[in-house]
Amino acid sequence: MSEQDTILRMKGICKAFPGVQALDNVDFEAKAGEVVALVGENGAGKSTLMKILCGAYRKDKGQIFLHDREIEIESPHHAQQLGIAIIYQEFNLTPNQSVAANIFIAREPRQRGLGRVLNFVDRRRMEQEAQQHLERVGARVPATALIRDLSVAQQQMVEVAKALAVNSRIIIMDEPTSALGEDEVETLFGIINTLKEQGIAIIFITHRLEEVFRIADRVVVLRDGQRVGSMTIDEATPEKIIHLMVGRELTDMFHKEEAPVGEPLLHVEGLTRRGVVEDVSFTLRRGEILGFAGLVGAGRTETARLLFGIDRKDAGEIWIEGQPVRISSPVDAVAAGLGFVPEDRGLQGLVLKLPVLENIVLPTLDHHAQAGWVNQRSLFNTAQNFVDKLNIRTPHLRQKAMFLSGGNQQKVVLAKWLALHPKVLIMDEPTRGIDVGAKAEVHALMSQLAQAGMGIIMISSELPEIMGMSDRILVMHEGRVTAILDRDEASQEKVMAYASGEVNNATVNSAMNMNKGVRA
Amino acid sequence: MSDAQSAQSTSTATMTQPYRTDWREVLGKPELGVFLILLAMGVFLSLYTDTFLTSTNIFNILRAFSWIAISAFGQCMVIITAGIDLSVGSVMALAGLASAMLLVRGVSVPVAVLAGLLTGLIVGLLNGFMITKGKLPPFIATLGSMFMARGLCYGVTGGWPVRGLPQAFRNLGQYDIPIAGLGVPLPLIFMLVFAALTSIFLTRTVWGYRIYAVGGNEMATALSGINTDRVKIMVYSLSGLLTGIGGVLMTARLGVAAPTAAAGYELDVIAAVVVGGTSLAGGEGTILGVLIGAAIMQVLRNGLVLMGVSAYWLQAVQGLVIVVAIMLDQLRKWRR
Numbered sequence A: 001m002s003e004q005d006t007i008l009r010m011k012g013i014c015k016a017f018p019g020v021q022a023l024d025n026v027d028f029e030a031k032a033g034e035v036v037a038l039v040g041e042n043g044a045g046k047s048t049l050m051k052i053l054c055g056a057y058r059k060d061k062g063q064i065f066l067h068d069r070e071i072e073i074e075s076p077h078h079a080q081q082l083g084i085a086i087i088y089q090e091f092n093l094t095p096n097q098s099v100a101a102n103i104f105i106a107r108e109p110r111q112r113g114l115g116r117v118l119n120f121v122d123r124r125r126m127e128q129e130a131q132q133h134l135e136r137v138g139a140r141v142p143a144t145a146l147i148r149d150l151s152v153a154q155q156q157m158v159e160v161a162k163a164l165a166v167n168s169r170i171i172i173m174d175e176p177t178s179a180l181g182e183d184e185v186e187t188l189f190g191i192i193n194t195l196k197e198q199g200i201a202i203i204f205i206t207h208r209l210e211e212v213f214r215i216a217d218r219v220v221v222l223r224d225g226q227r228v229g230s231m232t233i234d235e236a237t238p239e240k241i242i243h244l245m246v247g248r249e250l251t252d253m254f255h256k257e258e259a260p261v262g263e264p265l266l267h268v269e270g271l272t273r274r275g276v277v278e279d280v281s282f283t284l285r286r287g288e289i290l291g292f293a294g295l296v297g298a299g300r301t302e303t304a305r306l307l308f309g310i311d312r313k314d315a316g317e318i319w320i321e322g323q324p325v326r327i328s329s330p331v332d333a334v335a336a337g338l339g340f341v342p343e344d345r346g347l348q349g350l351v352l353k354l355p356v357l358e359n360i361v362l363p364t365l366d367h368h369a370q371a372g373w374v375n376q377r378s379l380f381n382t383a384q385n386f387v388d389k390l391n392i393r394t395p396h397l398r399q400k401a402m403f404l405s406g407g408n409q410q411k412v413v414l415a416k417w418l419a420l421h422p423k424v425l426i427m428d429e430p431t432r433g434i435d436v437g438a439k440a441e442v443h444a445l446m447s448q449l450a451q452a453g454m455g456i457i458m459i460s461s462e463l464p465e466i467m468g469m470s471d472r473i474l475v476m477h478e479g480r481v482t483a484i485l486d487r488d489e490a491s492q493e494k495v496m497a498y499a500s501g502e503v504n505n506a507t508v509n510s511a512m513n514m515n516k517g518v519r520a
Numbered sequence B: 001m002s003d004a005q006s007a008q009s010t011s012t013a014t015m016t017q018p019y020r021t022d023w024r025e026v027l028g029k030p031e032l033g034v035f036l037i038l039l040a041m042g043v044f045l046s047l048y049t050d051t052f053l054t055s056t057n058i059f060n061i062l063r064a065f066s067w068i069a070i071s072a073f074g075q076c077m078v079i080i081t082a083g084i085d086l087s088v089g090s091v092m093a094l095a096g097l098a099s100a101m102l103l104v105r106g107v108s109v110p111v112a113v114l115a116g117l118l119t120g121l122i123v124g125l126l127n128g129f130m131i132t133k134g135k136l137p138p139f140i141a142t143l144g145s146m147f148m149a150r151g152l153c154y155g156v157t158g159g160w161p162v163r164g165l166p167q168a169f170r171n172l173g174q175y176d177i178p179i180a181g182l183g184v185p186l187p188l189i190f191m192l193v194f195a196a197l198t199s200i201f202l203t204r205t206v207w208g209y210r211i212y213a214v215g216g217n218e219m220a221t222a223l224s225g226i227n228t229d230r231v232k233i234m235v236y237s238l239s240g241l242l243t244g245i246g247g248v249l250m251t252a253r254l255g256v257a258a259p260t261a262a263a264g265y266e267l268d269v270i271a272a273v274v275v276g277g278t279s280l281a282g283g284e285g286t287i288l289g290v291l292i293g294a295a296i297m298q299v300l301r302n303g304l305v306l307m308g309v310s311a312y313w314l315q316a317v318q319g320l321v322i323v324v325a326i327m328l329d330q331l332r333k334w335r336r
Helices: A046-053 A076-081 A099-103 A123-136 A152-165 A182-197 A209-215 A238-246 A300-307 A330-335 A345-349 A356-368 A376-389 A406-418 A436-451 A463-469 A492-499 B002-016 B023-027 B030-048 B055-080 B088-104 B109-132 B138-157 B167-174 B186-204 B206-216 B218-223 B228-254 B265-275 B287-306 B311-335
Strands: A006-017 A020-031 A035-039 A061-066 A069-071 A084-087 A170-174 A201-205 A218-223 A226-232 A264-273 A277-285 A289-294 A315-320 A323-325 A338-341 A424-428 A455-459 A472-477 A480-486 B176-179 B182-185
Touching (some): A099 A152, A152 A182, A289 A463, A289 A492, A300 A455, A345 A406, A345 B218, A406 A436, A436 A455, A472 A492, A480 A492, B088 B138, B206 B218
Parallel strands (some): A035 A218, A289 A472, A424 A455
Antiparallel strands (some): A006 A020
């Protein structure tokens, strides 16, 4: 590791948005070769602080020093010139262009001579140099490959290489692991260590505390726009960080309250979409939470999409309460009593442009209308009822969904489905990207729903969540069910083993007819 | 500042009295900006010319944009779903022609009018099916039907206008109803009625809510168990129907159905919608805004003529106004 100079110092940063003081006198610093974890609940101001640093927002007050020289960051382009790069959760890559073209975007090397005058791109040089940058991050990706052919993890590597290509000294990563599977996280951490050795400061925004302890040198905690703590990793403990984040003690994370498990509610037999999901069978009982575990790309979300009629299935039958049902569209699924809380709130769960009210009542508009005529008072009352019941923090029902924090957005999505009283609720990563407090509320709600007799399918990539919340755990690997484990017989190690395809167990559930695989 | 703050202070009031008007909310409305532009234009023209602020001229303006506006109400719904309907100019001509051809063959006025409306509805329905079931982008589907409808106009008439329409029919576009000593043009009344109807449809019915939802996020809406194809087919059908109504009124006003009628009107209609604050990205827009937008475009046309500006310069100024109006709207959004 190179010498520990403080290369970045932010002092007394303030930023207000309409109605909120997003940042209030926040200090922040980073040293060369240091990994600083920036943590806090959603809405604590992490993203705002980082957006100021990378030029997306202008600060209201405060100073920023880079190498002890005060600077005024005017635009994202300016930040880039100053050596500050940010890698957002959604990558800024053009899918139909090559890796090299993306790494050199806006700075493509020109050919010599006439080619230079005509602005011809020197492709060979661009690809060679891009390959070098890729090697620096240890990415085994050809520079000529198209972005759309890469995995999420590979795309992330391209983003890092792109940051290095412009000589960035500070790299901000906004929840870089949220879209990665366990093994891909390992690769990323390897890359981060390489960057550290090269004296680059890394600011790492995350919701996963165990990652903080694995990779960070120092942790900075924000709460309600203020810095409430900064400590080296040796001084930190998970309890201490959580305490600072929420300002209260949190006990019993991931605790499911017992609910009586009743008769079969949903039975799925041989669900198949070739190449994606192969012969998936399971039974979900009343009051049960069935966890879907597996690595990213194991086919869990795809199974949920087939079940909900979003994608066309090649084979498979579905029974609800013993009756066979035909589901070929979300309309059918809703009619059959299914609900689906999708993985991506902004893209699939909410109409961000519309107010909280409209979002909550969207699937149930018919219940509040006579001959198509909406009863506005009834809409208002229903929506208000859910806002109170689920403790959705919004100034009023007319607030657009886009202005809510992640946790509150997720509660709006939940409210929308609860209004329909589904028999079965499919929840895809129900607590991804939401803060600790909201997470606990969502879990408590899931327990309540199960107690009320709902059957819940919970897809999660967080093992502690799977272990803590599920009555039974269905593990998938490469599109197939490798195990269905009871709560008592499951352990993190066992689930991981099945998820990584190391073991194949077809004897767990006699109701399943999937005997093509290797028997353990 | 206004949004969240006013929200905070009124939240309790909103819960108990959801219908009360909040003036701070009104000030934040997108319609206000375009309304001020319209007002400024009106004041300027009243001072600068003697002829602008006369009841004859005002009613002329109102009559002249009524069919554009009626079609724009439909276009507004289409654009709220993040679509576009380029066929409206041709459909206006085709619907008027359908009515006219039946009339000259002795068909009664109500039946002929109905046939005109039906023509619009059918083209709209076809647009809807091409877009949803045929998976065509709205731009392409309606570009195709724009040419097809126009071609049909030329084909069935051989390029000749249809003349000799009965007075009973022409009255629809030409009759002035005496109200409070003023002759209020009938098309103006139609326009106001359809403005009210579409506005209520958009804000008070299940379908209206769904139209905004589809435009705001089609995927999330589909995943909520809503048949988004049906919503889209409906908006294109309504756009066709309202355009048909506009076409019939226009033909009644002109007293002749030319195959070349309403050429290029699709752009006037779209301009009225976007100047009125409807976002081409979908999910937002109001009928009130469209009404003001359509008025701005017509006042501009009228005002330039009164000021003695050569008709050849008209389009250049119109283009400029469209760009400036939308730029102002963007600025308003930026400030927040």
